[in-house]
Amino acid sequence: MQIDLIKGHGSSNDFLLIDEISNSYSFSENERAALARLLCNRETKLGADGILFVMKSNHADGRMRVFNADGSEASMCGNGLRLVARYICEMLHLNDAVIETMKADLKVSKQPDLYPNVATYQVEISPVSFQLSDLPLQLNQPILLNEKIPALSEELSFTALAVPNPHLISIVEANVFKMNIQKQLSEYVNGPNSFFSDGVNVSFVNTINKGNIYVRTFERGVGFTNACGTAMSASSLVTCLQELNDFETIINVYNNGGKVQCVVHDDAGKYTIDLIGNAIYLYQASVNIDLGGGAFSLITHNDYTEQTAYEKLQEDALQFIEQTMKG
Ligand SMILES: N[C@@H](CCC[C@H](N)C(=O)O)C(=O)O
Numbered sequence: 001m002q003i004d005l006i007k008g009h010g011s012s013n014d015f016l017l018i019d020e021i022s023n024s025y026s027f028s029e030n031e032r033a034a035l036a037r038l039l040c041n042r043e044t045k046l047g048a049d050g051i052l053f054v055m056k057s058n059h060a061d062g063r064m065r066v067f068n069a070d071g072s073e074a075s076m077c078g079n080g081l082r083l084v085a086r087y088i089c090e091m092l093h094l095n096d097a098v099i100e101t102m103k104a105d106l107k108v109s110k111q112p113d114l115y116p117n118v119a120t121y122q123v124e125i126s127p128v129s130f131q132l133s134d135l136p137l138q139l140n141q142p143i144l145l146n147e148k149i150p151a152l153s154e155e156l157s158f159t160a161l162a163v164p165n166p167h168l169i170s171i172v173e174a175n176v177f178k179m180n181i182q183k184q185l186s187e188y189v190n191g192p193n194s195f196f197s198d199g200v201n202v203s204f205v206n207t208i209n210k211g212n213i214y215v216r217t218f219e220r221g222v223g224f225t226n227a228c229g230t231a232m233s234a235s236s237l238v239t240c241l242q243e244l245n246d247f248e249t250i251i252n253v254y255n256n257g258g259k260v261q262c263v264v265h266d267d268a269g270k271y272t273i274d275l276i277g278n279a280i281y282l283y284q285a286s287v288n289i290d291l292g293g294g295a296f297s298l299i300t301h302n303d304y305t306e307q308t309a310y311e312k313l314q315e316d317a318l319q320f321i322e323q324t325m326k327g
Pocket residue numbers: 013050066068073074075076077078079080165166201219220221222225227228229230231
């Protein structure tokens with residue numbers, strides 16, 4: 001089969017976007033998973049953290065399904081949703097749209113460029129749940145708010161939440177990033193284990209100062225990524241709950257791929273988060289795929305020129321991290 005796609009990124013969390021609205025593709029569930037495993041493989045000419053399937057919705061402006069590089073489907077993807085938001089808004093000539101995702105219809109909108117010539121979109125991260133059964137996390141308690149799970153770590157405290165994909169978050173000192181703790185812990189909870197039957201995205205967060213945090217995430221179904229949008233949103237909420245940041249106020253979230261902004265809303269205990277950041281296209285490609293043989297070849301590859309503008313944002317973000325995070 002021949003497929004046209006766009007490779008893009010949100011905070012350098014990169015995706016292959018496949019448009020099923022304009023193209024008459026028809027994929028079985030197994031084919032979607034196999035496509036993700038094949039095309040996201042970093043050893044090939046494409047490689048990505050996941051695939052975004054952009055589909056028609058019967059009630060919203062469009063629909064997104066996201067598959068991780070290992071072929072598993074996720075209920076949500078914040079960085080990916082910004083790319084889909086851009087794609088749908090440009091296709092339908094809209095500034096605001098609603099995108100159907102696995103568990104919710106989410107508002108998205110075009111925003112003023114965060115940096116010159118960096119296409120910027122805001123996406124809604126919702127619904128939020130602290131019920132452990134929604135992750136799921138198997139513990140003899142209903143919620144976990146900044147508490148220890150001694151079997152995972154004697155030192156670190158964790159908060160667990162679903163936004164709606166599952167996240168385990170720990171606020172740490174800067175020196176912890178130099179240790180191997182996050183990798184070991186993440187591999188454990190994403191392998192066969194008695195706590196997380198579906199795995200979990202694991203984030204370590206450093207509160208640089210009020211209004212500025214750094215987040216590094218080991219993603220379920222992928223491994224360490226440059227950034228994870230839902231994780232940065234969930235982490236922002238956790239810092240507000242711990243009074244390290246303020247609700248209704250911009251939080252700059254630095255990551256290894258750049259920077260986004262989050263605003264956390266508290267509507268009488270119902271939390272939602274605005275995630276604002278880049279939606280950059282890297283190139284358009286056509287590929288010829290032999291799924292049975294597990295191989296593909298590139299037919300065309302045309303670069304966009306947007307990445308140069310993004311690199312300025314990324315350089316400044318990385319410099320800020322280096323200067324402020326001593327540890
Ligand atoms: N990178 C994404 C999250 C993708 C899904 C995640 N790995 C999961 O399995 O829940 C983001 O930007 O939110």
